[in-house]
Amino acid sequence: MQSVVADVGGTNTRMAYSQGGVLVDGSVKWFRNDDYPTFADVLDDFRQGAAVDRLCVAIAGPVMPGHVRLTNRDWSFDAAQLGAALGGASVRIINDLAAVGHALPYLSSDAVVPVVAGRAAPGGQALVVGLGTGFNVSVAHGSGVMLAEEGHTGLPIGVYRVLQAHxxxxxxxxxxxEQLFAGAGLRALHRALGGAEMPSQQIVTQAAETMAVYVAALAALCRDMTFQFMPLGGIYFNGGLARAVVGLPETGKVLAAARVQDMFEGTLSDIPMWIVTDDAAALAGCAACLDQV
Known part of the structure; x- marks a missing residue:
């Protein structure tokens, strides 16, 4: 049985073959989305006429039952239509952070970097926090993943007070x-603090004042999400902006200091945090997800 997995972002698409719930070594390929009019064209280029029996696609955005349209590109996905084009293949479409949640049990030790030391509770649910072009979270527990649209929720009062002070x-x-923590939000915060317009990555490396406010706000958000999601299995930051921000030398100290210290017998003060550094994590999650179908 031939299985294909795909991770579709706004700029690039990654694809690979999977077998037995894991990626086939050496099969991961990258495609530049601007080079293709539709996702189906990318898929055709990848498989080069080979038969596909199962397909799992991870996308950045909310997934309606069997159908989704990207918000930053004129691409739409319909599971039934993709399956028919592949000659009756089984097709599943999932959110990209849900895919990372599915991948957590299978990530190797070199696929994550510790940020805040702690002790993950055996069997405890884990929180995946996606920082990039957008913002969202997923909660993983065993082989199950709970979806959310956290980016569209209102700012917690603790986060607002950090902003108000500055x-x-x-x-x-x-x-x-999302208006604060996504890439566009970081740029808006920098402008609000009197900074000039510049790319997010440049702000991270050159605008210390902006990053101090942003990281303090992120710590306050994580504190609130600790109560919302009880991630006793740990918090995993994922995405390009996450790697840049959470990888800053002071970020881990700020996040650790903001952990809940005095409730629930101290269990919330020991929650570890990591950065997911494996670009293929969503693909690995898709592979695991296909094996659960």
Whole structure:
């Protein structure tokens, strides 16, 4: 049985073959989305006429039952249509952070970097926090993954107070979690603090004041999400912006200091945190997801 997995972002698509719930060594390939009019064209280029029996596609965005349209590219996915084009293949479409959640039990030790030391509770659920073009989370427990649209929720009061201390009334411009913590949110925060327009990665490396406020706000958000999701299995940061921000030398100290210290017998003060560094993590999650079908 030939299985294909795909991770579709706004700029690139990664694809690989999978077998027995794991990726086939050496099969991962990258494709530049601008080079293809549709996702089906990328798929055709990858498989080169080979038969496909099962396909799992991870996408950045909310997934409706069997159908999704990307918000930053004119691509749409329909499981039934893709399956028919592949000659009756079984097709599954999932959120990209859900895919990373499915991958957590299978990630090797060199696929994650510790940020905050702690002790993961055996069998405890883990929280995946995606920081990139957008913001979202997923909660993984065993082989199950709970979806969320956390980026569209309102800012917690603790986060708002961090902004208010530095921005005053201008803090009201940040209404949702994504408006602050996604890449565009970081750039908006930098402008609100009086900085010039610049790319997110440049802000991370050159704008210390902005990053101090951003990291303090992120720590406050993680504290709130600890109560929301009880991630006793740990918190995993994923995405390009996450790797840049959470990888800063001071970020781990700020996140550790913000952990809940005095409730639930101290269990929340010992939650470990990692950065997922494996670009193929979503693909690995898709492979595991296919094996569960």
């Amino acid at each position: 921005l005053g009334d201008k803090a009201a411009a940040f209404e949702t979690v």
